[in-house]
Amino acid sequence: MKTIEDRIKTVPPTKLIPLIIFAILMIIVPVFASGYILFVAVLALLYASLAASYDLLFGYTGQLSFCHGAFYGIGAYTAAILTVRFGFTFWEALIPTCLLVGVLATIIGYPALRLRGAYFAVTTFFLAHFIYLILLNEVELTGGPLGFRGINPPEPIGFISFDSLSTYYYLVVVFFIIVVLFLYTLVNSNLGLILISIREDEVLAESMGINTAVYKLLAFVIGAVIAGLAGAFFAHFFRLLHPTTFSWLLSEMVVIITLVGGAGTLIGPIFGAGIVTFLLEFLRFAPELRYVGWAAALIVILIFEPKGLIGLLERVRAQIKKKG
C-alpha cells in the first residue's frame, strides 16, 4: 500500500538507484569529459535549475507563466552590472540580485496572479517581451544589442579558484543540488500540498481556508528568485550577455523542457533539461531546426502524453509490471 510519501514524492524509491548513479556521474564528469561536454553540462545544470523552479510555479501550483526566462535574464544582468560596474564580488552580488528579482517578482506577481488563466498567460508573455525590450534598449545599463562584456569568473574562495571550467562546473553542481534539495523539501512539505491543492481546485482550496493569492505569489516569487540566481551563475560562466538570449523564446524553451520532461514531478523537468540541452548542442548543425523539433515534441506531448516523459516512463513500467 502506497503511503502519502510515495504519492507526493517526486522520486519513487525505485528511482533512487538511477539517481545515485546520476549523482556519481555528475561528480566524475570533469575527469573524463572534454571541455565542450563540460560546457554543455554547465548549461544543462542551469537549465535544469530553471526548469525545476518553473515546475514549482507551473507543475505544482498550476500557474501558466510565460516570463520565467525573463527573471533569468534580470538575474544575469543584475549580477553582471553589480560585479562589473559597481565592483561587487560575485558572492556579494548574489544577495542583492535575489532581492531585486524577488521584489520585482512580487510587484509583478501581486496584480498579475489575480488574473484568470488566459489573461495571466498573456500578461506574462507580454512581460517577457517587455523585459527583453528593456534589456535591448537601455544601452547605457545593459550594453543593448552590442552585448555586455567583461564579466569575470567568481572570485576565489580560499584556495579554490573558479577560473577553470571544471571548478566552475562543480560550483554549478553545488548550486544545482542546493536548488533541487530546496525544491524537493518544499514540494513534499505542507506548503507543497497547499500549492498542489491550488492547482487542483483553487475555489475549493480557498473554501478550505487557504489564502490562495498569497501562496500563488509565494510560488511565483520563489521560482523567480531561483531563476534569477541561475542567471547570475550564467552571467559569470558565459561572461558575455546579449538580450536575444533572454527573449520570450527562452521562456518558451523552459516551458517546453518542463512539459516534455513531465510537469509536476520535479525530476521530469530536470531530466528534460538534460536531454534537451545536450541534444540541442549535438544538433548544432541544424540550428533552428533543433528548436522546431522541440516545439513539435511539446505538441506531441500535449496531445498524446500530457504527463511528459515521466508519464511515458510510468506507463511503460506499468506495462512491464503487468507482463511480469
Place this chain on the structure above:
Amino acid sequence: MTSEIIWIQLFNGITLGVIYALMGMGLTLIWSIADLPDFSQGGIYIISAYSAYFAIILLNFSYFFAIPVAIITGMAISVTFERLLYTRLRASPNAALLCAIALFFLLENIAVYLWTPKAKIMPSPTKDMILYFAGIPVSFQRILIIIVGVVLFIVINVFVKKTKIGKAIMATAQDREAAALMGINLEKVYITTWALGGALTAIAAALISPLYAVYPGMGTLPLLKGLVVVILGGMGSFIGALVAGLILGLIETFGSVYISVAYQHGFAFIILLLTLVIRPQGLFGRR
C-alpha cells in the same frame, strides 16, 4: 511641431491602428469561440508575409496578386492547426494555449531556419507612391491599408449578421452548448472561424510588410498588440477591435513622438494592464 507633421502622425497612427484592428478581429473571433488566445496567429503572420514576398520575388506576382497568396497561406495553416491539433485539445484550455504558443515558436524558428534572420524588403507599387492631401504627403500604401481595413470591417460585420454561417458563429460565441443544441454544426463554425482568423492575420501582414520589412521576428509585436486590442475592445466585439486598434495605434504613434521612441511598445502593455485592472471586460465586452 508643425501641423503638417501632426497630420502625418495622425495618419500613421490610424494606419497602424487598422493593422492592429485586423489582427484583433481575427483573434477576438477565435478567442470568443474557443476560449483560446491563438498565439499561433503570430506564426501565421510571419509565414503569410513570407509567402507574399516569395510570390513577388520568385513567381513574379505583382503585389496585388501576392496578397491573395498570403491570405490562402494564412487560411490554410490556420485551418490545418485547428483540424489537426486544436480539435483534440478542446477539453483542456491550458493545453490548447500551450500548443498555440508552441506553434508560434515553431513557425518563427522555421522562418529563421529557412530564410535567415536577415530582413527582406517587400516591394510594392503602392509603398513609394505618395499622394498629397492638402499639401500633406501620404504614402499610398497607408491609404490602401485604411481602405482595406474599413472595407473588411464592413464585410465582416455583414458576414456575421447576414450570412447563415456568420450568425452561427456569433451564436456559438455567445453560448456554445445552446448553439449545439440548436443544431448548429460546430465543426463548420470552428473551421470557418479559424479560416477567417488566418485570413485577417495574413491580410494584416501583407499590408504592412512593404512598410516595415519581412523578417522572422516580425510576428511577436503584432500578435501582442492584437491581444491587447481584443482585451481593450472587448471579447468577441468587432467594433471593439476597431476602436481599440485605433486607440492603440494613435497612442503608440503620438507616444513615440512625444514621449519615448524606444518604449513605444510599452504603451500597449500599459493599456493591457489598465484594462485588466479597471475594466476587464473591455470597452464593448459583453460577458
Place this chain on the structure above:
Amino acid sequence: MLLKVRDLTKSFGKLVAVNKLNFDVNEGEIIAIIGPNGAGKTTTFNLITGHLKPDTGSIEFQGKNIAGLKPYKVCRAGVARTFQIVRFFPNLTVFEHVLLGAISRAGLRAKREELTEEVDNILEFLNMEDKRNVLAKNLTIPDKKRVELASALALKPKLLLLDELMAGLNPAEVDECVNLLKKINKDLGITMIVVEHVMRAVMKLCERIIVLHYGNKLAEGTPEEIAKNKKVIEAYLGEGVEYA
C-alpha cells in the same frame, strides 16, 4: 447566538435572489433551509461563506460581521461548507484531501506525524480508511461527498453548511447520512445549516426549518409546524418535492 443574519439582500441585475433575509442559528442546532428551486438557498450559503458579496445586510458570526469577507477568511473564522456539485482535488488521495484541511487549520508548521493521527481518526469516523490512498478522481460520487465532508471536519469548524449533501442517495443511504450528521453534531459539537430537497432527511434531522421562496423567508418553525403550514404547501405544489 452563533449566526445572526439581518436584512440580507442580494440581487443579480433585476433579479432579487435574496430579499431582506433574517434568521438566527444557535450553537448546537441543526437547521434546514428549504424551498423550491431558485428560492435563494445556495445564494444564501454563498453569501455566508464569502463567495458572494451582499448588497445590504449583515452576517454576524460569533459576534463578528463576516459579510463580504473573502472565503478563506470566513473559513478561518470557523465556517466550513460542502458544495451543491461536489468539489474535490482530482489528483490528491483521500488522505491528502483531509490532511489539507488539517494543515489549513493547524498551520504550515504543523508536523505531519501529529496530523496523520487526526486525519486517520476522521477517516475512520466516516468509514473511509480503506479508501485512504485512492485518488479522489477515482471515487464514486457518494465517496467524493464523504471526502468533502471529511475535509470539512478536519477544519474543526463551528458551523458547517451542507449544500444538498444527500442529492442522489437512496433511502437507506439517506438514513445513514442523517445518523452520521446527528453524530457529528452531538459528538463534535458542530452546528449545521442544511440545504436539502430530500424532505425525509430534513424532517428527521432538523430541529428547525426555514422556508425560502423567491428570496423571501416564507415560514420558519419546527418540522411539524412547517409540514402543516398552508403557505409552504402552496409554494411547493407546483414543484416535485422528494418524499424519499
